Amino acid sequence: MAQTQDKVPASILVGLLVLAAAGLLSGLYAGLARLGLWAGSGHAISPTAHGPLMINGFLGTLIGLERAAALEKKWAFAAPVFMAASTLLMLAGLHVPAGWALILGSVGLTLVMGFLYYLQPNIYHLIMALGAVSLLAGNLLYINAYPVYSLVGWWAAFPMLTIFGERLELNRIMRPPKQARRLFAGLIMGWILALAVMHIDRRVGWSIASVLLIGISGWLIKYDIARRTIKAAAWTRYSAICLLSGYAWLILAGLLGLFIGLPTAGPLYDGILHMIFVGFVFSMIFAHASVIIPSLSGMHIPWHTYFYLPLILLHIFLISRLVGDLLWMPVIRKIGGYGNVAAIMLFLGGILFMLVRQAVNQRNHRKETSA
Amino acid sequence: MNESTIDRREIARKLREVIDPELGVNIVDLGLVYNILYDDGRVIVEFTATTPGCPMRRFLRQQVEEKLASIDEIREYEALLVWEPEWNVDMIEEDVDFFANPPPQL
Numbered sequence: 001m002a003q004t005q006d007k008v009p010a011s012i013l014v015g016l017l018v019l020a021a022a023g024l025l026s027g028l029y030a031g032l033a034r035l036g037l038w039a040g041s042g043h044a045i046s047p048t049a050h051g052p053l054m055i056n057g058f059l060g061t062l063i064g065l066e067r068a069a070a071l072e073k074k075w076a077f078a079a080p081v082f083m084a085a086s087t088l089l090m091l092a093g094l095h096v097p098a099g100w101a102l103i104l105g106s107v108g109l110t111l112v113m114g115f116l117y118y119l120q121p122n123i124y125h126l127i128m129a130l131g132a133v134s135l136l137a138g139n140l141l142y143i144n145a146y147p148v149y150s151l152v153g154w155w156a157a158f159p160m161l162t163i164f165g166e167r168l169e170l171n172r173i174m175r176p177p178k179q180a181r182r183l184f185a186g187l188i189m190g191w192i193l194a195l196a197v198m199h200i201d202r203r204v205g206w207s208i209a210s211v212l213l214i215g216i217s218g219w220l221i222k223y224d225i226a227r228r229t230i231k232a233a234a235w236t237r238y239s240a241i242c243l244l245s246g247y248a249w250l251i252l253a254g255l256l257g258l259f260i261g262l263p264t265a266g267p268l269y270d271g272i273l274h275m276i277f278v279g280f281v282f283s284m285i286f287a288h289a290s291v292i293i294p295s296l297s298g299m300h301i302p303w304h305t306y307f308y309l310p311l312i313l314l315h316i317f318l319i320s321r322l323v324g325d326l327l328w329m330p331v332i333r334k335i336g337g338y339g340n341v342a343a344i345m346l347f348l349g350g351i352l353f354m355l356v357r358q359a360v361n362q363r364n365h366r367k368e369t370s371a
Numbered sequence: 372m373n374e375s376t377i378d379r380r381e382i383a384r385k386l387r388e389v390i391d392p393e394l395g396v397n398i399v400d401l402g403l404v405y406n407i408l409y410d411d412g413r414v415i416v417e418f419t420a421t422t423p424g425c426p427m428r429r430f431l432r433q434q435v436e437e438k439l440a441s442i443d444e445i446r447e448y449e450a451l452l453v454w455e456p457e458w459n460v461d462m463i464e465e466d467v468d469f470f471a472n473p474p475p476q477l
Contacts, residue, residue, distance in 0.1 A: 066426045067424060067426075069426060069429060070423070070424045070425055070426045070428060070429075071423065071424070072428075072429070116422075116423055116424045119423045119454070120422060120423055120457065124422075125422075125424065128424070169421070169422055169424075170393065170394075172421075172459075172460050173394065173460055173463070173469060175460060225469075228469075228470070229470050232395070232470045235392075236395060236470050290392070291392055291393055291426065291427065292426060294392060294427075294430050295426035295427050295428075295429060295430050296426075296429075298429070298430060298433055300392075
């Protein structure tokens with residue numbers, strides 16, 4: 001008989017995971033509405049909710065849940081609960097309480113990340129904690145009615161710093177030189193400062209941020225385990241391809257940002273943001289799904305080469321979106337945007353199918369053995 | 372609690388079947404298993420994770436408990452997560468081949 005230490009039932013983890021998925025789906029819906037789909041008809045979800053839902057409703061809930069599950073402290077679940085509540089309140093049209101839920105969720109996440117740094121004061125925990133602080137900064141500006149273009153850098157910093165910290169933590173096994181680790185930390189700290197500079201001089205701030213982004217991506221390509229794991233198989237190889245392609249998108253975003261800055265609206269603004277949020281962040285989500293889902297649900301996702309299909313489509317349609325942005329061809333941009341949503345849905349559908357098929361196979365196997 | 376070398380070897384062999392999905396290495400070679408305590412059919416495995424924020428620790432505990440449950444002689448068991456001493460890369464066995472093992476299928 002096991003004496004388990006689990007404090008939080010798996011049903012709560014899965015329930016919050018479903019709410020994170022609700023944040024994603026509603027965020028994608030708002031994104032499609034933003035692209036002009038269902039134009040002329042009333043939208044169930046405001047197109048302007050696209051950013052908040054994707055950053056807070058989806059990423060905030062998912063990352064908050066992942067950390068809370070790791071810490072196994074009940075108070076840590078306040079962060080994903082408030083983030084998920086913000087999604088529900090936003091969908092109900094209750095924007096003021098939704099805003100407060102965003103703040104409470106991001107304060108909760110900052111406390112969780114800060115607690116991790118307190119437990120182990122390492123640079124990778126500090127980077128992740130700064131990611132949570134960035135989310136809080138972005139959300140404070142958001143509920144104080146600052147325009148999204150002025151705060152979107154802080155929103156972007158949340159998933160980026162979380163991922164950078166995680167990669168640095170995992171890369172310990174490769175024993176990178178101490179100087180290289182310091183360089184990485186320095187590039188990231190400089191990047192955060194550049195985001196602050198943007199509030200004084202947007203062009204200068206984003207130019208510095210772009211140069212540093214290229215440096216960070218170059219560091220990751222050189223030192224991340226992905227260059228080694230790409231020679232492996234199944235999920236390990238797939239994750240490596242996702243990681244390296246995500247880093248490549250960051251370099252491209254950095255190069256484009258260096259030449260044009262970060263406009264406040266329009267196709268180029270759309271292009272740079274989606275290179276980061278779709279090209280980098282979703283590549284990272286595809287890369288980590290095989291680890292995140294077992295850690296929360298206890299269910300391993302069987303590997304299938306099918307998963308390359310949504311990954312390839314994600315990149316192809318993002319290229320299409322970017323071409324549409326750069327050449328001022330809205331139809332091409334729309335096709336790219338719709339295609340990106342389809343790629344994400346195909347990935348989620350594939351995960352769900354594999355999990356259900358595995359559960360059915362296991363049930364049949366149990367029936368056969370008990371018969 | 373007394374310790375039995377023979378039983379601990381059998382338990383360690385089973386624990387080598389627990390693979391860290393992120394690294395493709397079993398938890399014994401990673402140096403994550405700190406102690407195996409045994410007494411009269413009751414076993415406590417003290418293990419750690421690479422970081423307190425490791426999302427895989429719940430999954431690893433499930434796997435450890437599954438392996439302990441598969442040993443007939445064990446009547447009662449506990450997978451006890453500890454944080455002292457703090458894990459570091461020097462605890463990894465020499466010449467470990469990372470990502471050599473695919474993650475386990477449940």
